[in-house]
Amino acid sequence: MGRYKRVTSHDVAREAGVSITTVSFVLNNVESGKISEDTKRRVLDAVRKLNYVPDFFAKGLKTGRSNTLGIIVPSITNPFFASIVQGAGDSARQEGYNLIVTSTYRERLTEAACVDFLLERQVDAILVPATMNPSLIEKLKKVETGIVVYNGELDQLDVSCVTTDNFRGGWLVSKHLIELGHHQIAFLSPPLSNPVRESRFAGFQRGLLDGGFRLSPDYVMISDFEGELPDVNYDYSTGYNLASDLFKRTSGKYPIAIFAFNDMLALGVIRAAADAGLRIPEDISLVGYDDIFVAALVHPGLTTIHQPKYHLGASAARLAIEHLDEEHRDRSGQRVVFQPQLRVRNSTARVDCG
Amino acid sequence: MGRYKRVTSHDVAREAGVSITTVSFVLNNVESGKISEDTKRRVLDAVRKLNYVPDFFAKGLKTGRSNTLGIIVPSITNPFFASIVQGAGDSARQEGYNLIVTSTYRERLTEAACVDFLLERQVDAILVPATMNPSLIEKLKKVETGIVVYNGELDQLDVSCVTTDNFRGGWLVSKHLIELGHHQIAFLSPPLSNPVRESRFAGFQRGLLDGGFRLSPDYVMISDFEGELPDVNYDYSTGYNLASDLFKRTSGKYPIAIFAFNDMLALGVIRAAADAGLRIPEDISLVGYDDIFVAALVHPGLTTIHQPKYHLGASAARLAIEHLDEEHRDRSGQRVVFQPQLRVRNSTARVDCG
DNA sequence: ATGAAAGCGCTAACAC
DNA sequence: GTGTTAGCGCTTTCAT
Numbered sequence: 001m002g003r004y005k006r007v008t009s010h011d012v013a014r015e016a017g018v019s020i021t022t023v024s025f026v027l028n029n030v031e032s033g034k035i036s037e038d039t040k041r042r043v044l045d046a047v048r049k050l051n052y053v054p055d056f057f058a059k060g061l062k063t064g065r066s067n068t069l070g071i072i073v074p075s076i077t078n079p080f081f082a083s084i085v086q087g088a089g090d091s092a093r094q095e096g097y098n099l100i101v102t103s104t105y106r107e108r109l110t111e112a113a114c115v116d117f118l119l120e121r122q123v124d125a126i127l128v129p130a131t132m133n134p135s136l137i138e139k140l141k142k143v144e145t146g147i148v149v150y151n152g153e154l155d156q157l158d159v160s161c162v163t164t165d166n167f168r169g170g171w172l173v174s175k176h177l178i179e180l181g182h183h184q185i186a187f188l189s190p191p192l193s194n195p196v197r198e199s200r201f202a203g204f205q206r207g208l209l210d211g212g213f214r215l216s217p218d219y220v221m222i223s224d225f226e227g228e229l230p231d232v233n234y235d236y237s238t239g240y241n242l243a244s245d246l247f248k249r250t251s252g253k254y255p256i257a258i259f260a261f262n263d264m265l266a267l268g269v270i271r272a273a274a275d276a277g278l279r280i281p282e283d284i285s286l287v288g289y290d291d292i293f294v295a296a297l298v299h300p301g302l303t304t305i306h307q308p309k310y311h312l313g314a315s316a317a318r319l320a321i322e323h324l325d326e327e328h329r330d331r332s333g334q335r336v337v338f339q340p341q342l343r344v345r346n347s348t349a350r351v352d353c354g
Numbered sequence: 355m356g357r358y359k360r361v362t363s364h365d366v367a368r369e370a371g372v373s374i375t376t377v378s379f380v381l382n383n384v385e386s387g388k389i390s391e392d393t394k395r396r397v398l399d400a401v402r403k404l405n406y407v408p409d410f411f412a413k414g415l416k417t418g419r420s421n422t423l424g425i426i427v428p429s430i431t432n433p434f435f436a437s438i439v440q441g442a443g444d445s446a447r448q449e450g451y452n453l454i455v456t457s458t459y460r461e462r463l464t465e466a467a468c469v470d471f472l473l474e475r476q477v478d479a480i481l482v483p484a485t486m487n488p489s490l491i492e493k494l495k496k497v498e499t500g501i502v503v504y505n506g507e508l509d510q511l512d513v514s515c516v517t518t519d520n521f522r523g524g525w526l527v528s529k530h531l532i533e534l535g536h537h538q539i540a541f542l543s544p545p546l547s548n549p550v551r552e553s554r555f556a557g558f559q560r561g562l563l564d565g566g567f568r569l570s571p572d573y574v575m576i577s578d579f580e581g582e583l584p585d586v587n588y589d590y591s592t593g594y595n596l597a598s599d600l601f602k603r604t605s606g607k608y609p610i611a612i613f614a615f616n617d618m619l620a621l622g623v624i625r626a627a628a629d630a631g632l633r634i635p636e637d638i639s640l641v642g643y644d645d646i647f648v649a650a651l652v653h654p655g656l657t658t659i660h661q662p663k664y665h666l667g668a669s670a671a672r673l674a675i676e677h678l679d680e681e682h683r684d685r686s687g688q689r690v691v692f693q694p695q696l697r698v699r700n701s702t703a704r705v706d707c708g
Numbered sequence: 709a710t711g712a713a714a715g716c717g718c719t720a721a722c723a724c
Numbered sequence: 725g726t727g728t729t730a731g732c733g734c735t736t737t738c739a740t
Contacts, residue, residue: 008733019711024735034709056474057420058733060411061716076455077436077647086431089457098471101430101455103443117452120410233647267651293431293587297621299653362717373727378719388725412717415732 007052015046027054060122068098069320070118071127071313072111076103077233078264079292080309084150087313088127095321097124105234111136119145125320127313130154130163130196146323150316152196153335160323162315162336166196167203169305169340173259173287174207176303176342181351182257182285184250186219188242188269189261190235197261200289204259221246239268247276254283255351263288263295266302270347281349291343301345308338361406369400377401381408414476422452423674424472425481425667426465430457431587432618433646434663438504441667442481449675451478459588465490473499479674481667484508484517484550500677504670506550507689514677516669516690520550521557523659523694527613527641528561530657530696535705536611536639538604540573542596542623543615544589551615554643558613575600593622601630608637609705617642617649620656624701635703645697655699662692 009027013020018039025031026043046052060066069092073081081103089099100123102114115136118126126145128137130152137157140147149161177185185208192198208215223238239260250256260266266288273280280286280300288295288304295302315336363381367374372393379385380397400406414420423446427435435457443453454477456468469490472480480499482491484506491511494501503515531539539562546552562569577592593614604610614620620642627634634640634654642649645660669690 006733009735010733020734021711021713021736022709025710028735030736031709036709039709053470053474055415055733056476057411057414058716059735061409061415061718061732062734062736064716066411076430077433077440079431079433079436082431082433082436086457093467103440116407120407122410236647270651293590294648294651297624297648298651360717363719364717374718375720375728376726379726382719384720385725390725393725409717412732413719415716415734416718416720418732 006055007050009052009054011050012043012046012052015050016042018043064122065124066122067096068100068121068123069125069127069317070100070102070121070123071316072114072118072129072132073101073103074129074131075105075234076101078235078262079294080262080264080290080307083292083309084313084316087310087315088317089313090310091314091317092321095318097317097321099317115140119143124324127316127320130161131194134194146320148316148320148323150312152194153199153337154195156195158333160319160334160336162312162319162338163196164307164312164338164340166200166340167206169289169307170200170203170205170259171207171210172203172305172340172342173289174204174211174213176344176348177257177259177285177287178207178211178213180257180285180348182255183213183351184219184253184256185213185215186221186246186250186256186258187215187261188221188223188239188246188258188265190223190238190265192222200261218249219246233264235262235264236268236271239265240272241268243269243272244276247272247278254278255281255285255349256283257285257287257348259287259289261289263290263292263302263304266304266347267294267298270298270302280347285348285351287348295343296345300347303345303348304343306341306343311338360409361404363406363408365404366397366400366406369404370396372397418476419478420476421450422454422475422477423479423481423671424454424456424475424477425670426468426472426483426486427455427457428483428485429459429588430455432589433648434616434618434644434661437646437663438667438670441664441669442671443667444664445668445671446675449672451671451675453671469494473497478678481670481674484515485548488548500674502670502674502677504666506548507553507691508549512687514673514688514690516666516673516692517550518661518666518692518694520554520694521560523643523661524554524557524559524613525561525564526557526659526694526696527643528558528565528567530698530702531611531613531639531641532561532565532567534611534639534702536609537567537705538573538607538610539567539569540575540600540604540610540612541569541615542575542577542593542600542612542619544577544592544619546576554615572603573600587618589616589618590622590625593619594626595622597623597626598630601626601632608632609635609639609703610637611639611641611702613641613643615643617644617646617656617658620658620701621648621652624652624656634701639702639705641702649697650699654701657699657702658697660695660697665692 009020009023013023026040092099104110127148130149152163153161221242288302291304291306295304363374363377367377380394446453458464481502484503506517507515575596642656642658645658649656649658
């Protein structure tokens with residue numbers, strides 16, 4: 001019972017010379033028309049004087065609501081998700097909600113733990129990445145907790161999503177690469193175990209097809225390694241490893257173009273290229289995805305697909321809260337789709353041939 | 355009363371054929387010796403069968419504890435803090451605690467809001483950055499909530515801190531720069547409004563003095579602008595602005611060395627140098643601080659002071675939890691001090707002269 | 709327009 | 725060993 005002496009609504013009531021009911025009413029703006037201005041003021045004064053803060057637990061116990069949103073991110077260490085979290089947090093706060101952040105490290109196990117944690121806290125809604133284990137999303141749909149999927153669309157599941165158009169994003173990449181005259185094109189990616197990744201890949205392939213090319217299976221490098229926590233970042237290491245493997249396989253045949261599934265991966269590729277003595281963009285044209293702030297700062301500047309990260313997060317939070325308020329909360333799949341944009345920097349170059 | 359039908363300890367009790375006290379006892383391992391193995395098993399089975407999760411609010415209301423740590427970071431968008439958060443989260447989880455992250459954007463106002471938010475949730479302890487407004491730390495010390503300061507020591511305040519030795523870090527920078535033969539040395543920093551920053555600066559000055567140099571006031575550039583949220587990051591913009599100003603002032607007189615208070619700032623400097631047509635390290639030797647993962651990836655590789663970010667966060671969390679458990683919780687100032695390390699990369703070069 | 713009182717689900721004396 | 729019970733601080737129905 002480590003509880004220290006709290007100021008309770010009771011104290012406020014006594015101080016203001018009213019009942020605790022009245023205190024509750026003025027604090028929650030309930031029956032507000034029926035409470036005299038004078039009473040209201042007295043209560044508010046008492047609140048201020050005593051420095052009263054309603055007990056979160058008691059309120060939650062009674063109402064079953066926490067006025068809190070939860071968000072699950074694969075890795076807070078990836079600036080992409082950090083921006084999303086920032087957007088979600090701002091937006092939530094504006095609506096009078098708060099945000100609890102949980103970070104899984106791409107481990108299935110911890111994803112489940114995150115969900116349980118958030119559920120336990122009775123957050124009113126949870127923002128989950130589209131890459132999350134679908135069975136967990138199913139689980140979430142069974143409980144009375146709001147859910148919004150961000151960073152990808154989940155067609156089959158009937159949930160609201162906010163995303164950029166991944167198909168189009170992938171398509172933009174191949175279009176760019178083809179315009180540059182590339183023939184040998186590789187795709188480096190984490191496992192295509194979910195719809196988001198599939199659709200980005202599909203868009204990419206489609207663009208290739210549109211340009212009359214077909215992706216060689218040899219050049220599709222999917223990481224199968226869902227291993228331990230690496231130093232810098234999971235994706236970074238993956239990019240490094242995948243690219244190193246690729247370089248062994250392609251020795252001599254340059255230039256080659258690489259589409260890395262996201263920027264962190266691409267950064268790993270840059271490092272691998274340096275270690276292998278390969279030049280970007282002379283030997284290798286590299287395209288990333290996300291446009292994290294680092295992309296503009298590395299050398300060479302990383303050509304990538306821009307996503308409105310902050311707005312992704314902000315919209316997700318807003319959407320979640322909307323669903324909560326609407327009494328006819330049909331959680332049915334609304335979608336907010338942003339358009340991805342190609343940002344050309346210095347990691348891609350025209351292949352010069354006759 | 356949006357609460358959906360919960361499974362309560364009552365349900366479990368009925369299912370297991372025991373009283374709710376027994377349920378509570380086995381779940382909390384209380385009086386465990388006195389409960390028969392058989393009863394225990396029956397309760398646990400019932401828990402599993404009914405999918406029972408204790409109500410967080412009720413438990414908190416009763417015990418006054420949330421088994422949760424809060425952490426306040428200036429900006430989750432800065433990889434330095436992202437790493438700290440990751441460390442703190444891992445460490446907390448290991449001890450059976452959870453972590454709530456709140457991010458202020460270097461705005462005094464939101465700092466107070468973060469504190470209030472965390473206090474409202476009755477987190478058991480709060481990890482605060484040493485750069486936070488001291489009056490808020492004072493406020494925190496008045497309540498029964500644990501507090502650990504990270505990323506800096508606060509001597510006058512009687513709280514536990516985990517940090518790297520900022521004085522020494524600053525000192526390492528000037529030593530390096532002097533060894534390289536630099537004469538013109540500039541210092542770019544956010545306001546030196548708190549002890550951490552002061553001590554890093556003091557170490558830096560001391561190193562200069564040790565080398566027989568004195569910092570010209572003209573080259574001490576302190577940002578006075580605590581303005582609105584910039585695109586990338588607050589520090590990044592600050593670095594850019596400060597450096598741009600500096601370059602106007604130093605035109606022609608190169609090489610010059612710059613110590614940027616942290617890596618994000620340094621990244622802004624790199625960009626400003628590029629825009630001003632200045633070369634690093636030929637015209638400008640640049641040193642950052644923190645060694646965020648980006649430092650190794652930018653061009654040129656950023657020479658910087660390495661801090662064990664992950665461990666900073668992890669230790670802070672562990673320390674906070676220790677304080678909680680010790681019944682003789684003398685919150686008196688323990689300190690954990692890590693040693694900073696110089697990481698030389700390519701942004702610093704020897705000045706070549708006769 | 710305001711107050712009394714019944715719980716929300718849990719823990720921990722205290723009784724048996 | 726296990727059960728009974730009194731609240732924790734709040735919201736909200738029902739009286740007044």
